[in-house]
Amino acid sequence: MAADPDRVAETSESATEPTTDTERSSVSRRRLLTTTAVGSATALAGCTELLSSGGGDPLRVSVWSGNYADRFEESVVPKYEEEFDAEIQIERGWNDILTNIQTAPDGDPPYDVTITEGNFYYLGRQDDLFHEIRTENVPNADELIDYYSEFRSTEYGMPVDGAPCTIVHRENVDFEFESWSDLSAPAVQESNGIGVDTGFWWFPVYAAAVGMDEAELGEEMHDADLHDDVLETVRNWPITSWASSGEDIWQAFRNDVIDVAQWYYEQTEYDIDDYDGLTHTMPEETTGYLNHWCVVKGTDKRDRAEEFINFLMDSEVQTAWSEEMPTLFCNENTEYAGDLADDLPSNSEEASNIAFPDWEFLADHSGDLSDAFSEIQRNS
Structure with missing residues (x-):
């Protein structure tokens, strides 16, 4: 990427x-x-x-x-x-x-x-x-x-x-992941927390939109009137790790900083067996690059x-x-x-x-969305 x-x-x-x-x-x-x-x-x-x-x-x-x-x-x-x-x-x-x-x-x-x-x-x-x-x-x-x-x-x-985005999680989390909306579930709220990509902010934001039901498959991101709702969803996730690389995610799991993460299938599927107690679930509807x-x-x-x-x-x-x-x-x-x-x-x-x-649309809103995402990170 x-x-x-x-x-x-x-x-x-x-x-x-x-x-x-x-x-x-x-x-x-x-x-x-x-x-x-x-x-x-x-x-x-x-x-x-x-x-x-x-x-x-x-x-x-x-x-x-x-x-x-x-x-x-x-x-x-x-x-x-x-x-x-x-x-x-x-x-x-x-x-x-x-x-x-x-x-x-x-x-x-x-x-x-x-x-x-x-x-x-x-x-x-x-x-x-x-x-x-x-x-x-x-x-x-x-x-x-x-x-x-x-x-x-x-x-x-x-x-x-x-690659699509996938949900990486501990095998012992007492929850069956199916959708990006599950990052708002009580079992996740009560866990050690979530890791997300801070470099490519649009992917965790799109993942939040895909998990919502106000529009079809993340179309909330293509309606500026719904951006606040999407950002509020991200704001309410228990994010405890802001990752800039796959190694950041794996290290956060090793250090018990997180129990769940948003990451990328291409960097996960062939590597996850190297990490004890971890698995991943890719939602049927997801985001990706x-x-x-x-x-x-x-x-x-x-x-x-x-x-x-x-x-x-x-x-x-x-x-x-x-x-x-x-x-x-x-x-x-x-x-x-x-x-x-x-x-x-x-x-x-x-x-x-x-x-x-959709960068043809996002270009006019990227500054505001990036600022809002950075604010969520600073306040987490």
Whole structure:
């Protein structure tokens, strides 16, 4: 996933990163408001525009840091390099990804391809940081699950992977979790407390909205008149840990600071057995993030970048990828490893049960929502 929105990449007018929470919040508000703001050879057959990638400089690919990058390098990079006889140079990052692109000299971007979640994808498009995707170079787009190609523009980036949010909890909590509304249940109120993501504030907020019944599947977040109700729900949760990483969540469980947490399926499903007494339950209706992969404007490897994105979208690649990373994938022909298909969407109907944040709407309200979330954190 991308960076803390309160540490969001600055506009191209500034080359330095804000250093305090207040400064970061201010930059985020200004930034949003001023902008309105193993691929198979068979899959590539007939696509004459895609040339062999062999030789030349490595393709520079920006990915999220942490275990996402570890698993990406283990499962995806070797397959691409073997198939195309080409080198991939992985660049790990979080909040610095857009800043690095914005502050680079014209015609010399730091990456050829970058990952973005919804917030970064929106901001990058506002700042004209990405090339349009030439669909003739990404034939695997024809195999996208319809929902992923329709709910958010694919003009500048292709949906590839993502993750829903899940409820992490102790096995001995005397309660059967089913919905995000359960974070308001008496059993949770009486527990040691809840851990939530403080970096990506919109996910715990959307989770609260999904658990409400005033609108359909988190649509409370797309009605400014209901924002106070959503924030009041979060305010009433017994939050005792504000996490900026998965390690923060696991440490809070180890220290008996929390008994329940909002976190991400992709960072939980394959790791939770490493922690005694913990399990997780993903509600049928939830929130989550979706990664759009983009070609960075100014690259001299535009064809290869689109070839790489097409590779990531291949069903065989995604099937193999799922053995290393429990993330949702967007190709309708992907076959998930193990039992992942029991939890992760394989069609539009299942995908539509995830309330992905709508940044076209949120941009005008992000400052107020971020401020309110920060106030809840300070007062907890």
